[in-house]
Amino acid sequence: MGYELPEKLKNIKAYEPVSGEFRTHLDANESFLFLTEEILDEIGQAVKKIQYNRYPDPESRGVCRKYAELLGIRPEIVMAGNGSDELISLIMANFADPGDRVLVAAPDFSMYEFYALSCGLSPVILDKENLVLDKEALIEKAKETNSKIVIFSNPCNPSSLELSEEDVLEIAGRLDCLVVADEAYMDFSDSSIADRTEEYGNLIVLKTCSKAFGLAAIRLGFAVSNERLTGILKTVKSPYNVNSLTQTVGEIVLSHKEYLKRCRDKICKERDYLYQEIEKLQQAYPNVFTLYPTKTNFVFLKTDCGEKIFERMKAEKIAVRLMKGSLRICTGSREENNEMLAVLEDCLKEC
């Protein structure tokens, strides 16, 4: 009865995925594509051969090698995680001391602040003006607050805007603290700095198979850094952090380079369709929302009608993400997009 929670847990808020029963899921930035029969057969064969009585390879070597090959980098600088979420949590737990400051921009991926708090760190928030991450402001704030970690997504979730390679590298170059660039959506764009990490002493790039690769179910992410930081990450992780099923499936899917490229192209094509159709709605219903350019698999709409649209979509069993009144809508298949667009247009008539 007398048990009292530690301070850091008293105000912690759970990550809240959109709840309820939906037929169309455009809220979690997942891929709408399924693995091919051919790849599924290959997986079926491979999972029969897994040694289920044994622990997995602690270093996930096979899947790291495949990922390194895909990116054209050395496998020694790649570490696998149980989703990039695990890697964010590992970084927060180990690359700062209790009470240290962590610089997070807002709006950005909500889990940065969550993990910082749960690890007993003090998040410092840099508010973005008009959703744009200002390089100079970020550097200045990191220095001024003596932050030990600076973390941001690039391209950004939820704004879907992007900083250039040069800008991100400049941030790493001008700061002495750890700089973490989360490239969860970089597979839809072409400005990855994963191949530049060895030139810096303080840069970690995070990647995931959950978005462009359509593997959210298996929980597989990667950290790319220099050898020193990769070594430390491998030392502090739990020994068998990526299970054998995930390693097996990951290794197979990552071997299918052409397939992955086709997926990316299909998703970008539907994303472009979604964007263009919403742009038409913007012209038809001016001043109701602002649409931001997109470098990801989702679009971001700033609007005062967000809540209304969200509730209406929910009633139609379509899940989209409501973020402080704005909407983040991920691309689905053409049918799913059309279904959502029809409801959106209906809502706009009443906004």
Ligand SMILES: *Cc1c(COP(=O)(O)O)cnc(C)c1O
């Ligand atoms: C989806 C997402 C992640 C999480 O990826 P997992 O590998 O599925 O844990 C990390 N960062 C950002 C910005 C994301 O949007």
